[in-house]
Amino acid sequence: MSSYRYSLAFAQERDREDPLRKFQSRFHFPKVNGEAAIYFCGNSLGLQPKAVREHLDRDLESWASKAVDGHFEGDAPWFSVHERSKAALAEIVGAKKHEVVAMGSLTTNLHALLVSFYQPNGKRNKILTEAGAFPSDMYALESQVKYHGLDPDEAIVEVGPRPGEHTIRTEDILQAISKHQDELACVMMAGLQYYTGQVFDMKAIASAAHAVGATVGFDLAHAAGNAPLHLHDWGVDFAAWCSYKYLNSGPGNVAGIFVHERHGNNPALNRFAGWWGHDEKVRFKMEKGFVPMYGADGWQNSNGNVLGMAAHQASLDIFQEAGMVHLRKKSVQLTGFLAFLIREISGESGVLEVITPNAEAERGCQLSLLIHKGGKAVFDEFYQNGIVGDWRNPNVIRIAPTPLYNSFEDVFRFAKILEQSLSKFA
Incomplete structure (x- = not known):
């Protein structure tokens, strides 16, 4: 305008x-x-869509009338509840449907993804992030580094604003990636910085990280449903987000992940596996030997929280309608x-x-x-x-x-x- x-x-x-x-x-x-109220706090908790009650009632009725059979019967069986949200989530984060799945919670998902994409090897053991990251990200990175027997003060590289400035220059992030190119294993940072509201140049950061042989992922808690995202086209390896801020799905509700399709059929990737990430065609054989689902689905651990997914979908339907x-x-x-x-x-x-x-x-x-x-x-x-x-x-x-x-x-x-x-x- x-x-x-x-x-x-x-x-x-x-x-x-x-x-x-x-x-x-x-x-x-x-x-x-x-x-x-004039509500300007969607960056902390989004408002409740009025359609939430209708969506919840549908699954509550299925639970009441079908009980365990609700997993496989009815118009929206719970066995495939995670598939309901794929189209909307793919549009919101700029991905293909098999690259996204609603699951878990934000920090738990970050840990699951870092198990796969932070693989320190010899001197290539550093993680780069932004200074002043949201505490949960700081704690996750610290504990991941310690899990590998490393010192967070040495293995975590933080890039901050220059003296007298509030935001972080893209050139300084790229320079830090270049400086640590022989030691860098992973870049994991916010897509949108929670405190300053700065949207980082995720495309440039991903390109620079890959050029030095590092993986790259983003915490999109404040970006999903807010900032333009093109995760597939940018070549981002992984990302995670919550759904209770701009995605309006309710306090503490189900989160989501993105895994680029180039990793989607790689069973050799380390991961902490769970039943719902196992090949659904043979899942109920209850046998040993984890065979991951294709795409982001292979990172699931447990079956979806049906009632949480229902509330989530009430908002995602609005996103799809609005565009x-x-x-x-x-x-x-x-x-x-x-x-x-x-x-x-x-x-x-x-x-x-x-x-x-x-x-x-x-x-x-x-x-x-x-x-x-x-x-x-x-x-x-x-x-x-x-x-x-x-x-x-x-x-x-x-x-x-x-x-x-x-x-x-x-x-x-x-x-x-x-x-x-x-x-x-x-």
Whole structure:
């Protein structure tokens, strides 16, 4: 969008022209002080689709009326429950259907994938990641390194921002890959950095890692359903994500993985195998000798959580109906409007600074506001006025207008509250 205006009329005009506006009514909104909140916290927990209850009821009825026979009978037997979500997930992360599967939980899945794709050998034993990674990623990498008898302080290479900067330059990541090329076994980092909102150049990182003989994978917890992803075309080896943020499937619900098809029929890869990853044609023979399913399915351990998958599907159906291309287009416009209004309002006040990159290709819907004056009181002011955002210590407020259920008027109303707050703390 070439220009924005700080006016309610402008915001309402954009909403009238929005082809995705119908989806807002398909979600439940929490209330603050008795009024429906402006919910900008999908980067932490997405809203509940109203269709969740219908999806759950369908499988609950199958459980009630069929019991164990529900695994193989009915319109949607549980034996193949993991197949329901493949088409949507493939579109969301830019993959082929056999390269993705909904399973497990994020960090458990990362561990399972690292067993396969982090294979230290002699001096080639280092993992490269971003400095300030989400704690679960840091803990996973530390424990994987220790599992191989290595020292995390020596085996984990962290790339951080330059002094005085908040985000990490792509050139510095690529330079670090080159510097450690003879020692690097794996690159595993976020696709979108949770604190700053920076989207990394995953294509360039994957290419550089492969050029030096390293595998590459991404934690897409904050990218899946938010940023454009083309994992297959980028040649990424593996990836994992949760589904309760932008994918709106419910707190702690089923996660998902991607494994590039070049690894999809390689039984020689190390993996911690489980029954549901075994060849389904002979699975019920109950015999020794693990034979993995083709593709990402071969990394499954247990049968799917049917009720969790049902809630997950309620949101994925909406994603397929809306289309990732259309969602991204609106997201760029919504966040661009938010960035414009923040600049207009904050000016030289010195109260806050947007630390998320300004370039559209380097951010999703989230803007991270570094608070220089007022601290958490600024965040509390937002909440008291009906804005649900996310506070991250020591002093960042994350605001994420999501295209499925946020509007331009939501962004405008946030701006008016921001203006009111700045008058108190400037």
